[in-house]
Amino acid sequence: MSKPSLDQTLDRANSDLVLIVDDVPDNLSVLHDALDESGYTVLVATNGEAALQRAAQALPDIILLDAMMPGMDGFEVARRLKAAPQTAHIPLIFMTGLTETEYLVAALEAGGVDYVTKPIKPKEVLARMQVHLQGARERRQARNALDAFGYASITVRVSDGKLMWQTPLARELLLRYYGTEAPKTPEPVCQWLRRHVTEAVALVEPPRLSIELGPKRLTFRLHQQIGDSEGGGDWLIIMQEVSDESVIEAIALSFKLTPREAEVLYWVVKGKINRDIGDIVGSSPMTVKKHLERVFAKLGVETRTAAAGMAMSRIRQLHPQFEGNL
Numbered sequence: 001m002s003k004p005s006l007d008q009t010l011d012r013a014n015s016d017l018v019l020i021v022d023d024v025p026d027n028l029s030v031l032h033d034a035l036d037e038s039g040y041t042v043l044v045a046t047n048g049e050a051a052l053q054r055a056a057q058a059l060p061d062i063i064l065l066d067a068m069m070p071g072m073d074g075f076e077v078a079r080r081l082k083a084a085p086q087t088a089h090i091p092l093i094f095m096t097g098l099t100e101t102e103y104l105v106a107a108l109e110a111g112g113v114d115y116v117t118k119p120i121k122p123k124e125v126l127a128r129m130q131v132h133l134q135g136a137r138e139r140r141q142a143r144n145a146l147d148a149f150g151y152a153s154i155t156v157r158v159s160d161g162k163l164m165w166q167t168p169l170a171r172e173l174l175l176r177y178y179g180t181e182a183p184k185t186p187e188p189v190c191q192w193l194r195r196h197v198t199e200a201v202a203l204v205e206p207p208r209l210s211i212e213l214g215p216k217r218l219t220f221r222l223h224q225q226i227g228d229s230e231g232g233g234d235w236l237i238i239m240q241e242v243s244d245e246s247v248i249e250a251i252a253l254s255f256k257l258t259p260r261e262a263e264v265l266y267w268v269v270k271g272k273i274n275r276d277i278g279d280i281v282g283s284s285p286m287t288v289k290k291h292l293e294r295v296f297a298k299l300g301v302e303t304r305t306a307a308a309g310m311a312m313s314r315i316r317q318l319h320p321q322f323e324g325n326l
Contacts, residue, residue, distance in 0.1 A: 016133055019043045019060040021051040021077065022095065023069045027120060031064065034122035048072025052080055055087050062133055064125065067096035067107060067115075075110040082111035085165045085182035089139065091132040095120060152239040153223075154185075158197055161190035164234055173239055177211050177218045189220060193235060196222060200235070216243040247315055254314045255298055264291040269308045269315065 018040045022028050028044050035042050043058055045051040048071060055063060063081070067074040074094060081087045094107040097118040107115050114128050152170035156163055163185040166174070171182070178186035189209065196206030200222045209220040223236045244266070252262035260281065267277045274285040274292075281288070292304065301307050 015041045016061040017041045019063045021045045022066040048077045062091045078110035
């Protein structure tokens, strides 16, 4: 059986990547050939340590895991994979010759989504894989879509504040704003989560958390509880970075304002008076007033409160995490 190098494997980006973990060469050979013929890219590991290393390095789409291996068994491999944020999302299908209920329960409790019994029937394995790969693809596409639109996401466990998984954009933002990396969740985020988790359970959206870094700010929003609710459960948190510039540009495009008019309206939304706005944009209060008069005419309103209300409504549609002073 030929084993493709990792580089060759990762070049085949159009096929699903499967990691098979089994200490019996005959089992590996049968499964490898069946999966390869079905168009999958296959990696193999013959022991627990190699499985953990390959999983962290290659991030397969699914793992077929032998339950009983010498040294580190499949149950321990599963627990370690689920404890690591970068591999916790990967579906695990156990392969076991043990059909007693206690072993099957142990496989699921260790983090498996399914199991197949030995002797392995490749067609059965392929059918089970398809079910779980479809769900994994949908979750991956959803996370990638969030990142593409600037919405990073993380999952945090309330009981110990552990960061269970994160998107690539989330990793970058947490490092830049807090200097932390998984599995550590920034302490302010943990405190905010614990303070407001009761409201979120009651379906009352809690206040958002924001941190500023120069002209940009990172905002956190509690989205939904996922998994078991014991000990507070795991919570999906949506993050977005918003800059003054991006919001001002959105205002200008939405209301057909000049860049300076949009900037003046932005600072009105932020609760600034004309004198303060003049200091910020480098104009006199009288010039700011003239800009505002043109803004009122374009928006069809007569007061700064009405103008700010219209702008705030539009900003929240485009930048849901924006915090204004209305």
